[in-house]
Amino acid sequence: MKVHIIGGGNLGVSIALGLSKFSPENQVTITRRNTSSILYLEKLGATVSTNNIHQIQEADVIILTIKPYQVDTVLAEILPVISNKIIASAVSGLSIENLQNKIGSSNSAVRIMPNIAAQFGASATCIAFHEKDKEKAEDIVSLFQSLGTAPIIDEKLMDAATVLAASGTAFALRYIRASMQAGIEIGFDWQTALAISAQTVKGAAQMLLEEKVHPEQLIDRVTTPQGCTIAGLNEMEMHGFSSSLIRGIKTSLKQIKG
Numbered sequence: 001m002k003v004h005i006i007g008g009g010n011l012g013v014s015i016a017l018g019l020s021k022f023s024p025e026n027q028v029t030i031t032r033r034n035t036s037s038i039l040y041l042e043k044l045g046a047t048v049s050t051n052n053i054h055q056i057q058e059a060d061v062i063i064l065t066i067k068p069y070q071v072d073t074v075l076a077e078i079l080p081v082i083s084n085k086i087i088a089s090a091v092s093g094l095s096i097e098n099l100q101n102k103i104g105s106s107n108s109a110v111r112i113m114p115n116i117a118a119q120f121g122a123s124a125t126c127i128a129f130h131e132k133d134k135e136k137a138e139d140i141v142s143l144f145q146s147l148g149t150a151p152i153i154d155e156k157l158m159d160a161a162t163v164l165a166a167s168g169t170a171f172a173l174r175y176i177r178a179s180m181q182a183g184i185e186i187g188f189d190w191q192t193a194l195a196i197s198a199q200t201v202k203g204a205a206q207m208l209l210e211e212k213v214h215p216e217q218l219i220d221r222v223t224t225p226q227g228c229t230i231a232g233l234n235e236m237e238m239h240g241f242s243s244s245l246i247r248g249i250k251t252s253l254k255q256i257k258g
């Protein structure tokens with residue numbers, strides 16, 4: 001497919017990098033107004049441009065990775081030259097209905113919520129679309145399946161997906177940072193503490209994804225009666241470990257809903 005990414009910032013670049021590595025058969029164009037920091041993507045096979053309509057007519061898919069306040073300007077620029085395109089928007093808070101109204105009935109609106117791990121083929125990209133666009137949306141689903149997992153969700157869960165999958169990256173990183181800080185306190189240099197903490201989280205996540213079991217089942221395998229793990233876990237819970245995470249996620253969701 002020809003993939004046209006508008007908004008070569010954090011997310012747009014991670015998608016372009018992921019596509020160049022995990023599905024290089026796709027041709028990628030990526031735009032932003034100041035391209036100097038992303039010109040290196042050309043070496044990986046992408047076309048980098050400041051012009052949003054450069055080669056847009058040939059695109060099979062247009063991906064919007066711009067901020068919400070940039071949407072109207074960008075659409076005003078591209079709409080006169082496109083029709084019959086799939087527009088996949090990662091813009092937080094922009095509903096399918098709103099986007100569809102803006103792009104008119106000759107184009108299809110799909111909502112996507114990837115995260116920046118797309119760069120490593122490890123995004124959890126939630127995707128929502130209206131029934132009428134089901135067939136076209138399949139292209140988007142398979143594109144994002146090449147960058148990790150791509151569950152199709154009901155659009156009413158899109159804000160929740162934003163918090164769990166996009167903000168969730170920051171939450172997981174904060175856990176790793178805390179674990180690493182503790183690692184330094186108990187004797188490791190920061191690089192070793194980081195390597196151990198990050199790999200341990202990756203291993204735990206991999207076990208869950210492959211075994212498809214509840215986390216408590218795996219926790220049970222690690223906690224010896226009267227052992228150090230259960231003592232640490234109970235101490236963390238007494239200080240609100242799970243409840244603070246749950247409260248944080250619910251606060252993020254409230255913030256999105258405004």
Ligand SMILES: NC(=O)c1ccc[n+]([C@@H]2O[C@H](COP(=O)([O-])OP(=O)(O)OC[C@H]3O[C@@H](n4cnc5c(N)ncnc54)[C@H](OP(=O)(O)O)[C@@H]3O)[C@@H](O)[C@H]2O)c1
Nearest residue numbers: 007008009010011032033034065066067068090091092166
């Ligand atoms: N970051 C994430 O993890 C993540 C995850 C899921 C969803 N999202 C959503 O994705 C969107 C982008 O987020 P982000 O973090 O990637 O933001 P970002 O880093 O600020 O990227 C936005 C990019 O859009 C470019 N841009 C602005 N106006 C433009 C225009 N008229 N034409 C072309 N490009 C233009 C900007 O570059 P110039 O100023 O050089 O043009 C900038 O690089 C947001 O709506 C966000 O909510 C982000």
